[in-house]
Amino acid sequence: MNKTVTINISGLIFNIDEEAFAKLKKYLSTIEGYFNKSEGGDEIMTDIEGRVAEMFSERISDRKEVVSMADVDAMIATMGQPEDFVDEETKEENARKTQEKESKESYDNNQQQQNQESENYDRGARRFYRDPDSRIIGGVCSGIGYYFGIDPIIIRLLFVITFFTLGGSLFVYIILWIITPKASTRAEKLQMKGRKVNIENIKQTVKDEANEVKKNFKNFEGRVDGFANGESGKRIGGFFQSFFGFIGSILRNVLSFFGRFFGLILIFFSGFWMLFLLLSLVGIHLWDGPLSINGDASLLSAADLNSLIFTSAWTGYFFSIGLGLFFGIPLLLLFVIGVRILFGIRKNTKYIGLGFGGAWLMGIILLVVGSASIAGDFSKEERTSRTMALPPSLADTINISVNTKSIPHGIGTSHPNGFLNLFKIDKKAKYFSNVKLNVVQNNSDSILITVKQKSRGSSYKKAMFNAEQIQYSYSTVGNEMIFDPYFSIPLSEQYRFQEVELTISIPVGKTIFLGKGTSWIIYDITNTSNTHDRQMIEKYWTMTEN
Amino acid sequence: MNIENVKAQMRKGILELCILSILDNGEAYPSDILKELKESKLIVVEGTLYPLLNRLKNAGLLTYRWEESNSGPPRKYYTLTELGKNFSHEMENTWDDLHKAVQKIRKKK
Numbered sequence: 001m002n003k004t005v006t007i008n009i010s011g012l013i014f015n016i017d018e019e020a021f022a023k024l025k026k027y028l029s030t031i032e033g034y035f036n037k038s039e040g041g042d043e044i045m046t047d048i049e050g051r052v053a054e055m056f057s058e059r060i061s062d063r064k065e066v067v068s069m070a071d072v073d074a075m076i077a078t079m080g081q082p083e084d085f086v087d088e089e090t091k092e093e094n095a096r097k098t099q100e101k102e103s104k105e106s107y108d109n110n111q112q113q114q115n116q117e118s119e120n121y122d123r124g125a126r127r128f129y130r131d132p133d134s135r136i137i138g139g140v141c142s143g144i145g146y147y148f149g150i151d152p153i154i155i156r157l158l159f160v161i162t163f164f165t166l167g168g169s170l171f172v173y174i175i176l177w178i179i180t181p182k183a184s185t186r187a188e189k190l191q192m193k194g195r196k197v198n199i200e201n202i203k204q205t206v207k208d209e210a211n212e213v214k215k216n217f218k219n220f221e222g223r224v225d226g227f228a229n230g231e232s233g234k235r236i237g238g239f240f241q242s243f244f245g246f247i248g249s250i251l252r253n254v255l256s257f258f259g260r261f262f263g264l265i266l267i268f269f270s271g272f273w274m275l276f277l278l279l280s281l282v283g284i285h286l287w288d289g290p291l292s293i294n295g296d297a298s299l300l301s302a303a304d305l306n307s308l309i310f311t312s313a314w315t316g317y318f319f320s321i322g323l324g325l326f327f328g329i330p331l332l333l334l335f336v337i338g339v340r341i342l343f344g345i346r347k348n349t350k351y352i353g354l355g356f357g358g359a360w361l362m363g364i365i366l367l368v369v370g371s372a373s374i375a376g377d378f379s380k381e382e383r384t385s386r387t388m389a390l391p392p393s394l395a396d397t398i399n400i401s402v403n404t405k406s407i408p409h410g411i412g413t414s415h416p417n418g419f420l421n422l423f424k425i426d427k428k429a430k431y432f433s434n435v436k437l438n439v440v441q442n443n444s445d446s447i448l449i450t451v452k453q454k455s456r457g458s459s460y461k462k463a464m465f466n467a468e469q470i471q472y473s474y475s476t477v478g479n480e481m482i483f484d485p486y487f488s489i490p491l492s493e494q495y496r497f498q499e500v501e502l503t504i505s506i507p508v509g510k511t512i513f514l515g516k517g518t519s520w521i522i523y524d525i526t527n528t529s530n531t532h533d534r535q536m537i538e539k540y541w542t543m544t545e546n
Numbered sequence: 547m548n549i550e551n552v553k554a555q556m557r558k559g560i561l562e563l564c565i566l567s568i569l570d571n572g573e574a575y576p577s578d579i580l581k582e583l584k585e586s587k588l589i590v591v592e593g594t595l596y597p598l599l600n601r602l603k604n605a606g607l608l609t610y611r612w613e614e615s616n617s618g619p620p621r622k623y624y625t626l627t628e629l630g631k632n633f634s635h636e637m638e639n640t641w642d643d644l645h646k647a648v649q650k651i652r653k654k655k
Contacts, residue, residue, distance in 0.1 A: 009619070010619035010620070011619055011620070012618065012619050031593070035597070038597075039604065040600045040601075040603075040604055043600055044596045044597055044600045047576065047596045047599065047600070047622065048593065048596050050576075050619045050620075050621075050622070051576060051577070051592065051596070053618060053619040054577060054618040054619060057617060057618040057619075058617075058618075078591070078592050079591060079592045079593045080590065080591020080592060080593040080594065081591070081593075082593065084590075084591055084593070084594075085591050085592075085593035085594040085597070133550070
């Protein structure tokens with residue numbers, strides 16, 4: 001159901017759909033805008049309206065009483081867009097009238113002539129459009145050619161060469177293709193072709209602009225003089241007008257320069273980060289060589305890193321795509337804005353905003369879903385515990401040491417609090433370093449060693465399973481205890497905050513010696529002298545009452 | 547040198563001649579003129595005609611009278627003035643000369 005409007009065109013009554021009416025009204029007022037300044041403009045309007053009425057009356061009948069959107073579209077297609085049929089004379093007339101009006105407002109009569117000349121000179125600057133007439137793919141190269149006044153074949157060659165050497169040009173081409181409007185009307189084609197930019201013209205433009213400023217300044221000085229001489233009250237108004245006109249023209253020049261400069265900066269900034277994002281996200285999946293994480297010690301391949309967190313490679317890909325879209329789309333938007341500023345594109349291309357919004361939303365969804373599924377894998381915690389008692393006949397002093405032979409070459413002597421506590425990944429398993437040793441007091445006369453294996457998982461069952469997957473070993477020989485500084489999990493498992501907690505509980509009176517390498521594992525041992533863990537190694541500690 | 551511009555300019559000069567020629571055969575209202583011009587593919591969008599008619603009328607080459615229509619709004623029937631007739635004949639002669647000249651030169655190729 002549609003609301004209709006009753007209208008009168010050239011004395012005929014039509015019922016027209018409300019939407020169709022809005023379009024018709026806009027169309028007619030656009031035409032009027034072109035003709036209202038020219039001689040006989042009213043008459044042309046009347047003639048055109050008469051023809052519109054005629055076309056509509058041909059399309060309606062007893063059965064079809066309402067003028068629809070399709071009728072209006074058909075009429076516009078037959079009549080044509082105003083910029084396509086307004087003849088040069090009308091355009092020139094319009095331009096002259098507008099100039100005269102402006103000139104009268106801000107300049108003296110004797111300067112009018114000069115101003116007109118210089119205005120004619122730098123108006124009608126070219127716009128960046130895609131050229132549908134001599135295109136190979138999207139008309140981008142041809143458009144660039146027109147914009148810079150270079151033969152498009154050179155631009156095409158540049159694109160092809162850079163495509164084979166750098167590969168980035170395809171990306172640039174596609175972006176330009178998407179964001180650059182097509183020159184579809186004749187006016188747009190003329191704007192696209194515009195004036196050639198060569199050294200001569202650039203020089204001329206710069207000279208003109210300098211002259212303009214100089215002239216305005218002189219004009220302004222003249223006004224000041226007039227003002228100082230106290231001519232008439234009217235002059236004051238004129239003075240302010242020309243003063244602001246002068247400031248305005250300087251501002252316009254400065255702004256357009258900085259605007260373009262800013263556009264260029266935007267392009268470089270966003271282009272650089274997009275490339276960085278693309279390379280790092282693609283690279284993390286494709287790069288097969290070593291990646292350095294804890295200095296030079298643990299060299300990992302990107303796939304290894306991926307398998308640390310993601311249960312399958314696909315989760316990793318989706319997460320990366322989400323990440324890429326989330327950060328990439330705003331960068332792409334900046335890039336587009338930069339290009340539009342640089343080339344002064346005003347015409348909006350359809351669906352860009354929609355496409356960008358959609359892609360960004362998809363990125364967010366991928367990220368949220370990905371993060372949620374990963375976060376879910378960390379939600380529950382479980383632990384296993386096993387305790388071994390050493391025979392009480394053991395000597396009074398126990399040596400605790402770490403199996404230093406198993407520490408990979410090159411790691412320093414401090415606890416590797418590095419990335420995800422990762423030690424190394426080899427062909428058999430993943431090794432982690434978060435093994436924590438604590439020493440406590442017990443009331444019996446035996447020495448107990450408790451190994452707690454902790455892990456997280458999506459459920460208690462899964463967390464328990466993960467905890468059980470942990471492989472940790474130590475050995476006791478006489479009064480010697482040798483602990484591994486790491487535990488391992490099978491290659492198929494991921495990092496889920498696994499941890500091994502060692503507790504040695506000893507009776508009062510027994511002494512322990514924290515041997516070489518124990519700095520790797522000791523964690524917050526309560527002691528009477530409040531000595532920091534670091535300082536406790538290679539010393540004897542005797543368990544006291546407290 | 548742009549082919550589209552040249553084509554448009556050629557067509558524009560000829561368009562005025564053709565409008566005058568059509569009216570030389572008798573009075574006509576815009577839709578008649580449009581029909582003929584469209585048949586000979588001289589015009590793409592109809593809007594082009596109205597500013598041209600207006601300019602020719604303002605130059606004193608055309609005049610018009612109103613006539614009521616049964617099926618639509620009142621119609622403007624255009625006819626040539628004396629000045630318009632002379633103008634039209636002169637243009638037609640020029641066109642014939644040009645046409646001959648072009649053909650002669652093209653045959654030599």
